[in-house]
Amino acid sequence: MYQDRLHTYSERKGKEKTNRHTRESQALRDVRIFKKVTREEVAKLIGKSKETVKKCEDGRSNFSPEDQGILLRRFRYTKSEFKQILEGELVIPKLPARSAYKTTRRDPKEYRKYQKIISKESRVLKVLRRRARLSQPDAAKLCGFSRSMIDHRESGRVDLTDKLDEIRHIVHSYGQKMEDYYDLLNSEVLRDEVIDNCLAILETISDDKLKAVQALLENFK
Template identity: 35%
Template structure:
C-alpha cells in the first residue's frame, strides 16, 4: 500500500509562467508580503506560486497581474522576454530596496497626452469604463489606471485599446495633434450652458438649431 504524498513532497515545476509573474512583481518593486497582501495570500503563498509549487492557468494569472495594477498583456510580454533570453540571460542579482508608495509606478499619477486621448476616444463613443473593460480584456480598475496615468503606456497597448474601441491608429495620432480634445470642449460648453439664465438658454437653443 503506497503512502499518500505529503504537501512537503510536492515537486517544484518552475515554468516561464512562474518566472514571468516573479519578474512583474519585482518590476513593481514589491516584496512577496506586499504582493500577497494585494492578491489575498501570505508571503509563503506567493512564494509557492513563484517557486512552481502551484499550477497556473489563465484565470489565476490574470487575477494576480490585475492585483498588481497590471494586465494580462504585461504578463505575456514578460514571458516572451524570458523565453527569448532564457538561454543567454545571466543570473540576476537583486539589491533589495525599500520603496515608498510614492516611488512605485502604480502610486504615481502621470497623466500624459496619450492618457487624455484614450479617455477622449472612449467618451466620444459613449463607452463606459465597464464596457471598455470587456472590449479590451482588461479589468475595470486597469482602465481607470490607464486613464489616470498610473500605468505606463507602450505603443502596443495603445494600439490594442484604440482598435478595441473601433478606431484606427491614425485617429489616435490625429487626436494627439489637437490642442484641445473634443470631449473637453463639449464638457466646457455644457458647463457654460448650465450657467445661463432661461432667456440666454433659449437664444443658444435657437442658434444650435440653425446649425
C-alpha cells in the first residue's frame, strides 16, 4: 500500500529541505517505469518540462488531477484500477528506473562475423591456399593463426578491405608472392575456383551425364 511520506535532506548551503512524496506521485512513477514510459514522454503528454516531471516524482511538486487523468489514459489504467494500486489491492512491480528506457543493442546477427560477404580478396586467398596444397589447419599453423581465423577470412566473415598487412602476411606464409595475389585479384575469372567448382559438380552427376560432359569438352581441345 502506498503512503504519503516525508523525506528531509540537507542542501549544500546547510539548509534542510523536506520533500512530500504523495501516494499518487509514488504510484504514477512505478506505473510509468512498469509501462516502460520515459520521463521525456510524460513531459510531452502533459505539456511540462522533464525537470517538472522529475520534481513531481521526487515529491517537490505534485501532478494536477488533469495531468493524472492524462497519464492514466496513457498507461491504460482506469481511475478505479489506480485506486486499487494505491490501496495495494493491485500490485505493480517496483523496477529500476532504467527499465523504462529501451535498449538499442544490435542484433548479434547484424555483426560481420555472423554474415558471409565473400569478397574477391577472400576468394583469392582461398585459391592461393589451395595452390600451396594446404588445408586450413596447416595454413593456420604457417600464419600463426587459429583455423577459424583462416576460415573467417575465406568465408567472408571478416572484411579484408583495410587489412593489406594481414593479407601480405598470409600470402607470404603460403610461399606465394604479392604479384600472384594482385594478378588473381585483377583477373576476370579465377581459373582455379572455376575448375574446383566444375570438379565438385562432376562428382555428383550420373555416369551417362558424365559421358555427355566428356563429349562436350572434347570439342574444346
